[in-house]
Amino acid sequence: MSQSPLLSRRKTLKMLAGIPMLPLGAGASAALLTACGGGGGGNASFKSVSFTGMAAPTLATPAAMATTTVGSAMKVLFDDDSSQSYNLAYQPFFITGDMVSDGKGGKILAGGYVDINNKPITDATVAGSERQYFSDSPDGTSLLTVADAKVDGVKGKPVFAVVQFEYTTWAQDGKTDMYGKLPSPIAVLTLDQDQNTGKLSLVKYHNVDTSKVHGLWITCGASLSPWGTHLSSEEYEPDAFSVASNSMFKAYSKNLYGSETAANPYNYGHMPEVIVQKDGTATIKKHFCMGRISHELVQVMPDSRTALMGDDATNSGYFVFVADKEKDLSSGSLYVAKVGAGFSIDPSAAGAAALTWIKLGSATSAEIEQLANTLKPTDIMTVVSKDPEDTSFTKIVANGKTEWVKVNTGMDKAAAFLETHRYAALKGASLGFTKMEGTTVNAKDKIAYSALQNCQSSMVAGNAANVPDNGVSIPKALNAGVVMALNLRGGQKDTSGAAINSEWMPVDTKALLAGEDITADALGNTGNPNKICNPDNLKFSEKMRTLFIGEDSSQHVNNFLWAYNVDTKQLTRLMSIPAGGESTGLHAVDEINGWTYIMSNFQHAGDWGSIHSVVKETLDPLVRANYKNKSGAAVGYLTGTPNQPSLKA
Numbered sequence: 001m002s003q004s005p006l007l008s009r010r011k012t013l014k015m016l017a018g019i020p021m022l023p024l025g026a027g028a029s030a031a032l033l034t035a036c037g038g039g040g041g042g043n044a045s046f047k048s049v050s051f052t053g054m055a056a057p058t059l060a061t062p063a064a065m066a067t068t069t070v071g072s073a074m075k076v077l078f079d080d081d082s083s084q085s086y087n088l089a090y091q092p093f094f095i096t097g098d099m100v101s102d103g104k105g106g107k108i109l110a111g112g113y114v115d116i117n118n119k120p121i122t123d124a125t126v127a128g129s130e131r132q133y134f135s136d137s138p139d140g141t142s143l144l145t146v147a148d149a150k151v152d153g154v155k156g157k158p159v160f161a162v163v164q165f166e167y168t169t170w171a172q173d174g175k176t177d178m179y180g181k182l183p184s185p186i187a188v189l190t191l192d193q194d195q196n197t198g199k200l201s202l203v204k205y206h207n208v209d210t211s212k213v214h215g216l217w218i219t220c221g222a223s224l225s226p227w228g229t230h231l232s233s234e235e236y237e238p239d240a241f242s243v244a245s246n247s248m249f250k251a252y253s254k255n256l257y258g259s260e261t262a263a264n265p266y267n268y269g270h271m272p273e274v275i276v277q278k279d280g281t282a283t284i285k286k287h288f289c290m291g292r293i294s295h296e297l298v299q300v301m302p303d304s305r306t307a308l309m310g311d312d313a314t315n316s317g318y319f320v321f322v323a324d325k326e327k328d329l330s331s332g333s334l335y336v337a338k339v340g341a342g343f344s345i346d347p348s349a350a351g352a353a354a355l356t357w358i359k360l361g362s363a364t365s366a367e368i369e370q371l372a373n374t375l376k377p378t379d380i381m382t383v384v385s386k387d388p389e390d391t392s393f394t395k396i397v398a399n400g401k402t403e404w405v406k407v408n409t410g411m412d413k414a415a416a417f418l419e420t421h422r423y424a425a426l427k428g429a430s431l432g433f434t435k436m437e438g439t440t441v442n443a444k445d446k447i448a449y450s451a452l453q454n455c456q457s458s459m460v461a462g463n464a465a466n467v468p469d470n471g472v473s474i475p476k477a478l479n480a481g482v483v484m485a486l487n488l489r490g491g492q493k494d495t496s497g498a499a500i501n502s503e504w505m506p507v508d509t510k511a512l513l514a515g516e517d518i519t520a521d522a523l524g525n526t527g528n529p530n531k532i533c534n535p536d537n538l539k540f541s542e543k544m545r546t547l548f549i550g551e552d553s554s555q556h557v558n559n560f561l562w563a564y565n566v567d568t569k570q571l572t573r574l575m576s577i578p579a580g581g582e583s584t585g586l587h588a589v590d591e592i593n594g595w596t597y598i599m600s601n602f603q604h605a606g607d608w609g610s611i612h613s614v615v616k617e618t619l620d621p622l623v624r625a626n627y628k629n630k631s632g633a634a635v636g637y638l639t640g641t642p643n644q645p646s647l648k649a
Contacts, residue, residue, distance in 0.1 A: 044078035049544040051075070051563045052085075053572035056529045059615060065558055066622035068092075068602065069576040074640060085643040090575060090600070092636035093189060093202045096165070097134045097628045103152065103190065103204030103280065110635075111135035111165050113182045116211050116256050121182060125173035133182055135165035136633045137603035140222020140297070141585035142230040143637075145592055149278045153203040154192045157593050160276045161189040161200075162230035163585065163635050164219040169604045172631065181251035183215035186232065186272075189635075190280035198595035200637065204280050210272075213286045215256045217268035220312065221297030221438050221537055224587065226304045227327040230274035232284075233295040235312045237269025239399065240377040240419075266372035266418050271295050271309070273329065287329045288368035290321045291360070291420040297438040297537065299448065301488070301504035305332070308439045308448050308486075308506065314400040314465055315458045317424060317431045318355065318450070318486075318509070322502045331364040334416065335494065337506070339430040339471030345455050345482045345511045352487070352510035353471065358427050359494040361416035368417045380414045381422065382406045396425035400457060400465040425467075432458050432472025435481075438538035438586075440547070441504075442566065446488040448506055451535035453481045453552055480515025480527040480555055481534045483547070513564060513571070517555070524611040527555030532562055532571070537586035544590075548574075548598065550583035554609050559583045561600055574598075575638070578605035578627065579619050580612060585635065598638040606630040 054071030057064035068090045075085045094100050096111030113121040113133040120132040142162045149158040164186045168178045190204035210216050217234045225231050238249045243265045253263035269292040276282045290298075296310035304326040309319045318337035323329050340354035377383075384393070384404050393404040398421050405422050407415045415423040425431045435453035442449070456477040458465035466473060490503030515535075516528035527533035537550035545567050551559040561575040561583050577583045585601030606623035607630075608616050624630055 044080040044082060047077045047079045049074060049076055049546065050565065050568070050570065051546075051572040051574060053574070054576070056560070056573065057558060057576050058523060059618060062618050062622060064576070065579045065615065066619050067578050067626050068634060070574065070638065072572065072574045073643070086640035087643060088574065088638050088640045090636060091639045092634040093161075093191070093200070095627060095632040095634055096136060096138060097632045100202060100205045103206065108205050108207065109134055110187070110205060111138060111185065112207070113168070113185055113255075114207065115183070115258070116215055118207070118209060118211065121255050123171050125171040125176050129172065131172065133168060133171075133178070134631070135168045135185070136605075136631050137166040137168060137584070138163055138601040138633055138635045139166040139220050139584040139603065140164045140230075140232060141587050141599045141601060141635065142222055142224040143587055143589045143592065143597055143599055144224055144228050144230070144276060146228070146276050146278050149280070151190045151204060151280045154190065156195045157193045158280070159191045159193045159200060159592055160280060161191060161599070162222070162274050162276065162282070163187050163189060163601070164216075164222055164232055166218060166220050166584075166603065169607055180218055180236070180248045181255060183210070183252065183256045184217065184219040186210065186216065186219065186274060186284070188274075188276055188280055188282045193593060193595070195593070200597075206281050208274060208282045208284050210284055213272060213284055214264070214267040216272060217252070219272070221310060221584075223297055223299055223440075225273070225300050225327075226302060230276070231298045231300065232272040232274060233297065233310075234269050234272065235294040235296050237292050237294060238265040240265040241383050264372065266292070266375070269293065269295065271298055271329070286369075287365045288372060289331060289334070289363040289365045289417060290329065291319055291334050292418050293319055293420050299439040299441050301441055302443045303502065303504055306502040306504040308441075308450070310439050310450070311433070311436045312453075313421070313436075314434050315397055315421065315425070315431045316433045316436045317429050318436075318506065319420075320357065320505065322500065330366070333362040334360045334420075335500065336360055336424040336427070336429040338428060338495065339432075339509065341471070343471055343473070343509070345452070345474055345478055345514060347482075347511045347514055349511065352508035354508050355486070355506050357492065357494045357500060357505065358424070358429055359496065359498065360420070360424060360427065361413050363413060363417055371414045372418060375414055375418070377419070379408065380411045380419055381408055383422065394426050396422060397431070397458070397465055397467050398422050398425055402464070430471040432467055432470050434459050437536045437552070440538040440540045441488075442540050442547075443542060445566070446504070448486040448488055449512065449538050449540065449547055450484045450486060450509075451481065451538050451549070452484060453534045453536055454479050455481060478514065478517060480517050480531070482514040483512045483532065483535050483538065483549065484509050485512040513549075515555075520611065522614070524557050524614040525555060526611055527553060529556060536582070537584060539586045539588040541588040541590055543596070544588070546588070548586055548588050550586045550600070551577075552582045552584075555611065557611055557615055561586070575600065577602045578623055579615055580607040580609070580623065581605040581633070599636075600638060601633065601635045603633050605633060
């Protein structure tokens with residue numbers, strides 16, 4: 001009997017059923033597809049994917065509010081009008097604080113912190129219960145493969161996940177704030193991919209040695225480069241001019257180096273890249289030439305040269321780096337946008353605001369790292385907080401503060417790459433955004449998407465941090481935030497008239513999706529629970545034509561993971577994060593060995609704010625029981641189980 005039609009349809013189902021469909025073994029698949037074939041033959045091809053959403057959990061089911069809850073489904077439609085549906089679920093690899101295999105016969109602490117010598121950093125805040133610090137805030141995650149990989153213990157095919165840990169919220173005493181005080185770890189997970197089901201099982205956990213890049217600072221969102229490396233982040237770059245009074249950075253330096261003054265602030269706020277090896281280990285490098293900004297979720301375009309970068313700060317901007325060579329971010333040119341007339345955060349507004357690009361400079365990573373290691377901030381520029389009444393100074397607004405700055409003679413390159421926010425403001429860039437988070441790209445339509453978690457302070461006309469006439473001014477704050485869409489084009493010139501060597505430069509920006517601020521509802525939500533709120537992680541699936549959106553919201557009692565189909569304009573809630581937590585680690589992977597995956601983590605469950613006053617008493621003991629007394633958080637992915645397929649009409 002010829003199997004070609006059956007295998008053709010099986011391959012289509014496998015590639016898009018994925019996520020992966022755990023119970024769908026080879027035998028079940030064959031029976032299922034034979035049944036489907038009765039309706040329209042086995043040659044049906046994939047047509048589209050849609051999602052059926054879930055309701056937001058309520059106190060009627062408190063257990064659902066205190067953990068990851070998935071009540072959504074995915075439907076795959078074929079070109080013969082038959083379909084297959086899958087109920088979605090969540091599968092963690094581990095909870096941080098678990099002891100997992102190191103691949104050498106021993107165990108290692110998941111999310112554990114180490115110093116510059118790769119020695120454990122001890123939490124001694126509870127006498128008699130000293131333990132290694134571990135993170136409750138896993139974030140950026142990349143799922144990838146490596147050619148000819150071979151790792152002991154893998155029975156199917158080896159797949160790797162790179163996971164970074166942004167911070168830990170509290171020490172174990174529950175009183176000592178640890179945000180930004182520990183060097184962020186990055187781990188490589190070796191996963192065994194079952195070739196019959198697509199299931200991923202953790203085989204090995206490897207801590208990446210970050211000592212050669214001076215350790216890592218607050219690693220937030222991440223992306224997968226077109227050449228298969230993990231592009232990390234370092235957000236909220238420490239201000240080199242005020243570092244002596246920065247207690248957080250001094251604590252970071254103490255935990256990393258054993259000295260409050262050993263860490264150099266100019267070594268942080270850059271873009272790290274992790275390269276996974278065949279054996280599940282990895283190397284890391286930092287790219288100092290991509291600007292020292294509040295990096296979050298860099299998106300490299302399909303040309304493997306152009307990078308649109310999130311800039312998660314007050315008075316942030318659109319920054320683009322264009323590399324000199326494909327698949328090599330170690331040298332290139334840095335640009336910042338000036339926003340034209342008509343900027344709006346209203347998706348129904350007509351038109352878009354044009355973007356023009358100011359070139360800040362060109363450099364190699366090596367030369368900027370050398371400058372970082374040899375220059376003091378006062379070598380680069382003079383910064384004062386009061387008007388010096390000296391025309392050689394320029395008034396700017398940076399990090400929400402008005403300053404007067406003057407670049408020292410011969411220091412423009414150092415200023416552009418080490419004092420990037422101040423230098424960009426001095427050059428007239430539109431640094432008016434607030435908390436510009438994730439970026440991603442829809443390559444087919446040449447559209448990039450950028451999340452503005454909040455639209456407040458520096459974005460609002462009349463606010464002290466707002467710069468009049470800089471193009472980024474809205475009449476009223478929208479705390480719930482928006483997702484912006486940016487059209488991408490070639491043939492662009494910078495403001496000096498020089499050609500920009502990229503076919504993927506953003507040329508305008510327009511609101512795509514917006515949240516909605518509301519008066520607190522009965523549960524405590526101050527953002528409409530049926531709309532996105534405070535978007536953070538963004539990832540686009542070309543195959544599904546779907547933009548996935550993870551929330552970092554202080555307005556939703558439970559944060560959500562959403563799916564938005566850019567063709568049908570349908571917005572669907574896929575998953576609810578434990579109350580007080582944040583949806584992170586998003587990565588939509590169209591195909592790995594024939595399977596599709598949606599990666600998702602969460603952070604700091606039970607980190608209660610004012611909106612949780614209604615639910616806190618009920619949920620706090622449940623969250624504590626689920627997640628190591630609120631010290632643990634999950635790293636994992638969405639799975640699915642098949643429903644009965646429908647035949648074509």
